[in-house]
Amino acid sequence: DQQVKQNSPSLSVQEGRISILNCDYTNSMFDYFLWYKKYPAEGPTFLISISSIKDKNEDGRFTVFLNKSAKHLSLHIVPSQPGDSAVYFCAASDPTTDSWGKFQFGAGTQVVVTP
Amino acid sequence: GAVVSQHPSWVICKSGTSVKIECRSLDFQATTMFWYRQFPKQSLMLMATSNEGSKATYEQGVEKDKFLINHASLTLSTLTVTSAHPEDSSFYICSAQRQGGSPLHFGNGTRLTVT
Numbered sequence: 001d002q003q004v005k006q007n008s009p010s011l012s013v014q015e016g017r018i019s020i021l022n023c024d025y026t027n028s029m030f031d032y033f034l035w036y037k038k039y040p041a042e043g044p045t046f047l048i049s050i051s052s053i054k055d056k057n058e059d060g061r062f063t064v065f066l067n068k069s070a071k072h073l074s075l076h077i078v079p080s081q082p083g084d085s086a087v088y089f090c091a092a093s094d095p096t097t098d099s100w101g102k103f104q105f106g107a108g109t110q111v112v113v114t115p
Numbered sequence: 116g117a118v119v120s121q122h123p124s125w126v127i128c129k130s131g132t133s134v135k136i137e138c139r140s141l142d143f144q145a146t147t148m149f150w151y152r153q154f155p156k157q158s159l160m161l162m163a164t165s166n167e168g169s170k171a172t173y174e175q176g177v178e179k180d181k182f183l184i185n186h187a188s189l190t191l192s193t194l195t196v197t198s199a200h201p202e203d204s205s206f207y208i209c210s211a212q213r214q215g216g217s218p219l220h221f222g223n224g225t226r227l228t229v230t
Contacts, residue, residue: 043208043221107158
């Protein structure tokens with residue numbers, strides 16, 4: 001049962017424009033969310049996080065928005081750069097469980113930034 | 116900071132042999148390490164959670180006798196694929212965590228090919 005869903009397997013965006021990646025989840029107990037970026041044949045790299053006490057967190061070109069009532073989060077990258085071309089995973093954690101360090105991952109969205 | 120080294124980055128072995136993969140946190144102590152498997156175009160699949168000095172906790176469907184995990188210190192965890200078969204060919208990734216709920220830091224993965 002996939003509790004974290006990224007329904008768009010791919011996204012193409014022009015350099016300089018905004019990339020918006022979406023992530024939906026089903027477990028209402030998820031309280032802490034992460035976004036990771038992954039290049040081929042490499043491990044994921046942590047990008048940005050957000051906890052439920054916030055609805056927005058910003059770090060440079062990356063902003064994550066959280067809508068708990070809709071069980072939805074999104075990652076905005078602006079402006080998009082060619083180096084942003086990668087697979088992006090969202091991940092969620094339920095802090096009420098004993099193993100709250102474990103994260104559930106979405107299937108990823110492949111972002112391609114074109115010149 | 117927060118560098119995780121995974122070794123080897125790729126390995127080819129014959130069916131029936133065993134392969135050991137190492138995961139080291141280089142500049143921090145990891146209370147927990149996680150092992151994942153990734154199939155093409157799919158999400159990271161958590162295989163097991165490893166805490167230093169205790170037995171690993173395996174996810175449902177993962178054979179603990181086949182995928183041996185040892186977490187001997189706060190900076191090293193190993194995954195041994197025993198009696199490997201071609202269906203074990205995959206991309207294996209580890210992650211390390213300073214404490215429960217903190218972001219995961221990933222190794223670069225190991226591409227295992229069993230011939």
